[in-house]
Amino acid sequence: MDTLARSPLAVVEYGLDLSITAWNESAARQLGFSGQEAIGRSIAELLPTPEDEGPWRRLLEEDSGEQRLRHARKDGSHGVFAWAHHRVLGAGGEATGVLCIGRDVTAEVEASRRHREQEHILRALVDNLEVVVWASDRHGVFTYYDGKGLASVGMKPGQLVGVNNFDLYKEHETVALRTALRGEPFHNFMEVDGRPIENWFVPVRDEMGEVGSVVGITLDLTESRRAEQELRDRLALIERQQQVIRQLSTPILQVWNGVLALPMIGVVDSARTAEVMDSLLQAIVRTGARFALLDLTGVEAVDTKTAGYLVELVRAIRLLGAEGIITGIRPSVAQTVVALGLDLAEVTTLSDLQAGLKHCIGRTLREERARVGQG
Incomplete structure (x- = not known):
């Protein structure tokens, strides 16, 4: 027993009533309880398992063997120990207790778990x-x-x-x-x-x-390459659809000889205005229009940058030799223009598209009569 007491393995002996009768230094080191704290106490109480005292009782019924038990240490942590056990027999051959020799296999169990997981x-x-x-x-x-x-x-x-x-x-x-x-x-x-x-x-x-x-x-x-190509194709389709929607939402119409109309609807932001400016200027050059009507009747709001863009658009139209006319300004849009302090003195503004069209037709007819009279 002296050899077992000095063993690097935990050596524990307990009797039929589960009271601990031997507890070596390795047991104290691995489990945290000193021999004085352990001897005399119930092993099921000192080292509780999820099954209470059941596993410790079963060892009393087996001649020998090994089993792994998960139980608490003194510091509250839990570990897995492999206990090799042998029944202790009395003079008459009857069982008087169990000698358990254990080693901490917590790290092995965790390594095995990680290996299985991997x-x-x-x-x-x-x-x-x-x-x-x-x-x-x-x-x-x-x-x-x-x-x-x-x-x-x-x-x-x-x-x-x-x-x-x-x-x-x-x-x-x-x-x-x-x-x-x-x-x-x-x-x-x-x-x-x-x-x-x-x-x-x-x-x-x-x-x-x-x-x-x-x-x-x-x-x-x-x-994955096929999925990427499908995604690119869908994005291209969405872009084409958005382009069609933008064109439908801001159609450029030739309403009279030399007169283009651009009715705008909804909320007009900076990006949309910049695109409209490009499209309208190209249409003026392409058709040789003399007038461009920017109808804002359907516009409920513009951001601060957009109001400035509209003024710049009228100036750009003038540089192309045409006249830009803004019609149908709503009160909310007018308030934005005033709040920004934009100067519309050089811009013709009329109440609605009909008034704008009359203005353009009248100017056209007067210019034609003037040319005839000069001839």
Whole structure:
């Protein structure tokens, strides 16, 4: 028993009533309770498990064996211990207690859990993504080969395991693998049978820091490229539709010989006004119009920049040898113009589109009569 007392493993003995009768220094170090605190107390009370005293009772019924129990330490933390147990027998061969020799396997259990989790994650990736995941040892021999992407090239999981990369591929095709085996990660894009492929070559180092293997990931980009193209096509379609809507919302109409009308509707912002300015000026040049009516009857509001743009638009029309006329200004728009202090003295403003059209026709007729009279 002296040898067990000095053992690096936790040594605990308890009787039929679960009272602790022996508790070595390793038990004190690993579990936090000193021998004085532990001896005489119930092991089920000192080291409670999710099943209360059940697991400790069962050890009394078994000759020997090992089981793992999760229980609390003195500091409140929980750990997993592997307890190898042997029944203690009296002179008559009857059980008088249990000797337990334990070791803390919390780190092992957690490492095993993380390993299983990583396996599940890897399995989820290779089963659901168009990807091929492979690994090779330092000699280039495949040790792992799996992934949903294999089906598209007519291959099966594990098909190349045991095959050497350098025997399978030409020298120029193994540059990436050789680079990774030298400890340098490699990433590239390529096409295989017309399919866009993205590759990663990741060196894996051993405990000595040497590259012991390479993990490779090959991703088939065919579907993502198709989705990207679909998205670009949809965006282009939306842009064309928006262009049509903008043209419909600000149509440029030739309402009389030499007279263009631009009825604007809704809320007019700076971006829309800039586009309208460009379209209207091009239409004036194209048609040789003498007048351009900017009808704001349907405009409920303009921002501060837009009011300035409208004045600039009238000035630009004048530079092209035509006259810009603003009609149908609503009270809210008029208040914005006044608040900005814009000078409309040089701009002809009329109550509505009808008045504007009369103005243009009248000016046209007078100019024609004047030309006839001069002739």
